[in-house]
Amino acid sequence: MACRWLQLILGSYWIISVSALIVNEYYHTSPIAQSRLIFDLLSKYHESVPPTHEGPVQVEIGFTMSFFDFLDEGHQQACIHMWSSRAWTDPRLRWDPAKYNDTDNILLDIDQIWIPDIELYNGATSLNTVKASAVIQHTGKISYVPSFQINFICDMDLSYFPYDTQTCSLKMGSWHYHSETLNLSLSSAKPDLSHFKRINDFTLLEVKQQRNLRTYPCCQEEYIDVTYSFILKRQSSAYSAKLVLPSVLAGFLVLGTFLVPNTSCERLTLCIVLFLCIVHLLTYLHDIIPTSGESILGCYLAFALFLDFFAIILAIISYNLQRSTRAMQELRGEMENDVDGENELKIRKPPNRKKGFMRFFDFGCFILFAVTFIIGLAVILGRRG
Incomplete structure (x- = not known):
């Protein structure tokens, strides 16, 4: 009788141990671990608050151009397709990969997290953005590479037409945050032109990038913008x-x-x-x-x-x-x-x-x-x- 009770106790212990092992293994699989991770990160997260825990948010901006859609001399406008890479760090999105099945990066929708409000200053129309997800590393570093179709103002000097060289400038920066909250910096890599296609009569000679610190009449704070200058030469033959x-x-x-x-x-x-x-x-x-x-x-x-x-x-x-x-x-x-x-x-x-x-x-x-x-x-x- 005692042996039977001992067998029942050992059997129940073995079933409980195996069940716990199965649940634990299932609980730590990659999809479940990512779900837990996202829940833990966003449970107390507010996407409208900038991550200024460690000072101004350092945002590194890069540039890759696809092609010019058109260049309208009459209306002084240009349309460009491009990718703009942005990288910054949010301390609220850090975690220990060991606690989440060695998950070291996740994808999140941009509506779920805070992103810098980079706007086009000299745009002719609203900024058309192809929605993309952001990649978050376990260190809190965020990479976001949206695709744009931009119509912007291009002041063209046609004095030497058709032997002219035009410079079209694209000015981008934060619309709300000044330099004490958001610090824009240029990417160390030069603008990528490997995907560029020739437009109409113009050939792209060079792309210059410059970081500017300006004070506007409306505000006392300084605002940072990044200006890309496209130097285009007309084919005049x-x-x-x-x-x-x-x-x-x-x-x-x-x-x-x-x-x-x-x-x-x-x-x-x-x-x-x-x-x-x-x-x-x-x-x-x-x-x-x-x-x-x-x-x-x-x-x-x-x-x-x-x-x-x-x-x-x-x-x-x-x-x-x-x-x-x-x-x-x-x-x-x-x-x-x-x-x-x-x-x-x-x-x-x-x-x-x-x-x-x-x-x-x-x-x-x-x-x-x-x-x-x-x-x-x-x-x-x-x-x-």
Whole structure:
């Protein structure tokens, strides 16, 4: 009887031990350990409170660019796709991996933890962010790499279009927290451009990054921002052939109209054709960049159009003078052929002074327009330089 009771006691102890072992093993498996870990970390955690337990939150920001979606010269805007890595430490999210089945990192949704409010200062529209999770190490270090589609203001100087180099700046920083709460620092690694794709007519030459400490009129505290500058160079070979070369030739042909003989109306026709060509080039330039009046090429075409207008007026004057000279010559010819009886009345034809005057007038206009053309180009280039 006693042996039976001993067997029952030993059997119950063995069942309890095995059950405890099974429960303990199940309790410490990775999914259960992570669930316990997340519950323990977030039970007394508040996501709206910054982790300033050890001073200002040190946030390291990095940059990886994918491609430019568009670059709009007319509206001075650009759209870019990029990844922005952020790393900081939150002491409230530290744990001992040995207590949680050697779990040394977990993934948490960004809505569950505090994240720095990095905003775009010069954005044209709201910041479109592809939602991503944050990786938390057992040391409390957090890594967050969101993907952005950003429309931002790009102040472009089109003075030297189409041989221009543009610099578009992307300014990011905290919207609420000043430098005593959040300290932004640049990543030691240079911006990653391995995924960059060429956009339209521009080639990316370089990306510069700079950390700035500024004081704004609204507040006494200093705020930190990070500025990325994209240096883009336009590929001008196509514009040289279809825009720059015709514009330069049209301007020089305006001077060449005074070398055309004024014995017919070909000069006036050439001036009118050049006027229409220059107007067409100005319209084409305006379609490419609506602010074409601010470029050297636009000013050059406007100046050539102005000279061609006066060339048309001078061609009309020259043509009218030439017609009056022809009428006088025809009248003199009729008088020379008029014979009265046996006595021939011969009229001595005076030298044609108007013809020599017209040649001198054309040469003087050519010299005057050439000097005006050179001075005008020097003024345009001087103002833009």
